[in-house]
Amino acid sequence: MPLLSSNTFALLRASHGSWRDVARHWRYRLDRALRRTGPKATSPDIVAARAAFERASAHGEFSTTWFDASIPVWVPALAPHARATHPARVLEIGSWEGRSTLFFLSYLPGSHVTAVDSFAGGDEHAAGYEVSATERRFDANVAPFTGRVTKRKGLSGAQLAALVAEGGERFDVVYVDGSHFADDTLLDALLGWRLLMAGGTMIFDDYLWRFERYGLARNPSAAVHLFLKLVAADHAVLHAGYQVLVRKTRSLTHYTG
């Protein structure tokens, strides 16, 4: 894989990215090529966050640890929400067995997570995964945090549209990690953005993930590029690597109703 992919250029074009974003992205690609996790992974904040997460998830039953590589990227991006005067409200699209849910709960003091998942798995989980156990594991894994998690079982398009229509809760963090079809990812991004407060953070997982069977144009990166073009005036890129993290810099009035 070339160090600088056409994806990088597409992302930067879509987001009006600066050379700082290019440098961050190169650094990520280099670290990955050299199989380093990057020097920041050993900073005290990240070490402490990882330790707290390990304690919060020690009781759990997990068949995958996909989430864990995100910690060094998430800690600096979520730090303002951890320090905020009000507990963060998180919308998680794609919870699986609750590992990422537990990170939010452990890193963001007093936070509340609205967890949206069909618990049916994605196409990519059709073979080699025990999808039928996912919901049971999620329930058991987050059980110690009763009162801080709301489970909304169903397809994300319908669940997020209902949240928008209800006109109630708005979120400080929206994490997009549900269906990895580009059209679903785009729908989650658009509805999630309406639900995200100005100053909030949106996290796209699996930006560089490739599932050949879908065709490259249907992978999440296609949705991220389109989405960032649409909100070009309203966001700043915090990180562009395997994941893309953006801060919402302003809310148009019709978003917040």
Ligand SMILES: C[S@@+](CC[C@H](N)C(=O)[O-])C[C@H]1O[C@@H](n2cnc3c(N)ncnc32)[C@H](O)[C@@H]1O
């Ligand atoms: C990659 S997993 C999430 C992993 C989790 N965030 C973690 O880090 O451990 C994707 C999840 O999205 C769910 N999912 C896939 N398509 C969905 C859809 N259209 N609506 C709601 N959930 C969906 C699957 O059931 C699965 O649990």
